[in-house]
Amino acid sequence: MSSENITIIDRIYEAFETRNFLTFFNLLSPTIHITQCPEVPWGGVFHGLEEAKVFFGKVNTYLEDHVTIERVIDGSDRIAVIGRGHGTIKSTGRGFDVPIMHLWGFQDGLAVRLEIVLDVPTMQAALAPQHKVARGDGSSGAGRTTVAEISR
Numbered sequence: 001m002s003s004e005n006i007t008i009i010d011r012i013y014e015a016f017e018t019r020n021f022l023t024f025f026n027l028l029s030p031t032i033h034i035t036q037c038p039e040v041p042w043g044g045v046f047h048g049l050e051e052a053k054v055f056f057g058k059v060n061t062y063l064e065d066h067v068t069i070e071r072v073i074d075g076s077d078r079i080a081v082i083g084r085g086h087g088t089i090k091s092t093g094r095g096f097d098v099p100i101m102h103l104w105g106f107q108d109g110l111a112v113r114l115e116i117v118l119d120v121p122t123m124q125a126a127l128a129p130q131h132k133v134a135r136g137d138g139s140s141g142a143g144r145t146t147v148a149e150i151s152r
Contacts (some may be wrong), residue, residue, distance in 0.1 A: 005106045006072065009079050012104075012111065019058075023048065028052055030108040040123055062127070064088040073126045074140060079104045085118060089126055096126035 008123045009026055015024035035057050036047040042058035059065060063085045073080040081104065086097040107115030 004109060005079050005104075008106065008109065008111065009072060009081065009104065012130065013069060013081070017066060019123060025053065027111060029107065029112040032112060032114065033108075034065045034116070035118060037118070037120060039120045040118070041127070062089060063096075067102075077106050079106070092130060094126060094130070096123065098126070099121045105112060 012024060012027050015021070015027065025079070028049060030049050031047075032049060032052050034052055036046075038044060038045040041062055042055065044055070046052055064124040065085055066087050068084045068086065069081055069142075070083040072083075081100075081102040083100055084097055085100045086095070088095055096106070099122070100119075101117040103113075103115040103117075104111050
């Protein structure tokens with residue numbers, strides 16, 4: 001079963017990258033269980049295919065996201081995918097690049113579990129709004145915090 005699960009992983013990530021969501025969701029079990037840390041806006045626990053669609057819809061609301069796979073660990077019915085999530089934060093146009101680990105569980109040729117781990121501080125920094133402070137010298141002062149802002 002192990003090599004079959006690796007083939008399914010390849011198909012899942014190819015479908016995600018090409019945004020072929022019909023294929024993507026057909027590779028997930030109707031009982032899929034997805035966990036993403038609550039420290040990101042799309043985080044939470046999602047049960048079943050309909051909630052999986054809600055989860056990936058939330059991700060799509062915030063990110064233009066791509067995954068670069070650096071390593072796959074074959075644990076037979078559990079497959080760990082280690083790599084990087086990268087792309088653009090839709091609200092700011094700012095790029096991001098964060099280390100990720102996806103732990104997938106498989107049963108009967110379908111993904112039944114996905115646990116997502118990402119570098120939370122790096123992702124939160126990418127999601128944070130940029131502050132522009134007007135300065136008397138004509139520059140925006142982007143990225144600088146003033147004493148007036150601190151005391152608010």
